[in-house]
């Protein structure tokens with residue numbers, strides 16, 4: 001589920017009237033997603049996504065996230081542009097909560113991606129990296145390896161309650177942080193490009209969404225995050241080499257990797273695993289077992305991490 005707040009018909013109509021998008025026809029809550037409330041809004045002029053920012057997102061970051069969407073959309077990247085209100089505002093407040101109206105993009109998120117889809121996603125990610133280089137705003141990565149290791153360390157006494165094998169991630173995390181390269185080419189990165197954040201029609205990427213972890217960071221690290229997210233089954237037990245190869249080739253067709261970036265990929269992929277192990281462990285411990293939101297298992301990324309330690313050099317050769 002992901003509609004945390006009820007918005008009445010009159011309130012919705014008043015909100016939509018603040019935009020030059022015609023009259024409200026319907027608004028349906030969207031079940032997918034976990035962080036924000038989302039509605040599919042139909043007006044006399046078309047379809048839109050209305051997002052209410054519920055948790056995790058600092059309103060002070062919205063000019064960065066929403067401005068980035070506009071910057072990328074203007075440069076023909078497949079991301080939704082934001083709809084500005086009549087006074088040019090990029091977001092509005094309802095009862096103290098920020099809401100934004102965003103272009104609706106067609107497509108569905110692939111459940112079992114094919115190599116051709118992975119190639120298209122690699123290319124689209126590289127296009128975003130190139131286009132985002134001139135984006136004028138900055139946002140620090142709060143989930144860079146040092147920070148995610150600190151999260152894991154804060155959770156250390158409870159990690160074994162999630163899984164007896166989880167505490168060993170701490171030592172592995174310290175090794176990753178100690179070896180982390182800080183001098184790779186940078187841009188603004190998505191840093192959470194899982195299949196559920198990509199909309200596709202066949203082999204075409206029609207939408208990259210959910211830029212709410214976007215920040216300044218190393219482009220090769222973003223590719224490594226995407227690799228970890230796309231190339232395994234859900235539990236991280238089975239790696240699909242054809243998907244991995246297509247993703248990296250698709251990326252390099254648009255933005256070839258430098259030697260240092262390619263050499264760093266095995267470690268960057270481990271850093272990606274550290275990031276999701278830590279955020280999932282923290283969320284797991286913060287979320288009651290009977291909550292409506294399904295908790296994501298950090299062990300899915302411990303298994304990927306083990307895979308990269310053993311096979312990273314071969315996979316990214």
Ligand SMILES: Nc1ncnc2c1ncn2[C@@H]1O[C@H](COP(=O)(O)OP(=O)(O)O)[C@@H](O)[C@H]1O
Pocket residue numbers: 002030032033034035036037038049080102103104105106196197207209210212
């Ligand atoms: N611009 C968009 N166009 C079409 N559908 C969208 C768009 N943005 C979000 N969605 C739909 O809403 C769902 C949840 O959005 P998402 O941003 O991933 O939410 P959350 O931040 O809560 O994870 C997506 O899975 C997708 O179905």
Ligand SMILES: N[C@@H](CCOP(=O)(O)O)C(=O)O
Pocket residue numbers: 033034035192194197210276279280296
């Ligand atoms: N992709 C992350 C969780 C972030 O959730 P999102 O719904 O905001 O994409 C994970 O799998 O741990």
